[in-house]
Amino acid sequence: MLLLSATLIATTLVAPIQIGSPKPKPIPVPAVTSIEIERTICLGTCPVYKATLLANGDLLYFGELHVPKLGNWKGKIDEEGFRRLGRLSARLGFFNLKNSYYMPITDHPSTIITITRGTQVKRVSCYVEEPDEFWILSLAIDSLIKQSEISWVKVKPR
Numbered sequence: 001m002l003l004l005s006a007t008l009i010a011t012t013l014v015a016p017i018q019i020g021s022p023k024p025k026p027i028p029v030p031a032v033t034s035i036e037i038e039r040t041i042c043l044g045t046c047p048v049y050k051a052t053l054l055a056n057g058d059l060l061y062f063g064e065l066h067v068p069k070l071g072n073w074k075g076k077i078d079e080e081g082f083r084r085l086g087r088l089s090a091r092l093g094f095f096n097l098k099n100s101y102y103m104p105i106t107d108h109p110s111t112i113i114t115i116t117r118g119t120q121v122k123r124v125s126c127y128v129e130e131p132d133e134f135w136i137l138s139l140a141i142d143s144l145i146k147q148s149e150i151s152w153v154k155v156k157p158r
Contacts, residue, residue: 030118032086092133
């Protein structure tokens with residue numbers, strides 16, 4: 001009896017039996033074309049900036065307060081790094097997050113992430129109470145921005 005049970009378990013693990021129709025193939029998701037992060041002002045020394053990362057490797061950056069680069073800047077990011085951010089946003093379920101996370105407390109900055117994927121645009125704003133998925137994505141975006149520092153170019157205002 002024990003041998004029969006072990007054989008049945010091993011057979012099931014190696015070659016599972018399919019009942020009914022096979023699983024449908026997942027619908028392809030359009031690639032992410034832009035990722036934007038914005039960090040807003042607080043009453044202290046919070047960094048205030050907005051950065052837009054594009055699939056072609058362009059980085060548009062505006063530093064407003066408490067950041068090493070003030071004003072408008074343009075840089076280049078690693079395109080594979082951008083694609084990885086797009087995949088990470090999908091794995092973390094960014095498009096399923098609520099549009100806003102808020103807690104009624106004063107003197108904190110907001111972090112806003114906007115991602116464009118095909119014709120979909122998803123904007124999530126977090127003030128104090130951010131879900132872990134959002135926090136992880138914001139750190140990954142900032143990391144890619146910091147890695148691009150070797151190719152920054154100051155952009156003159158128009």
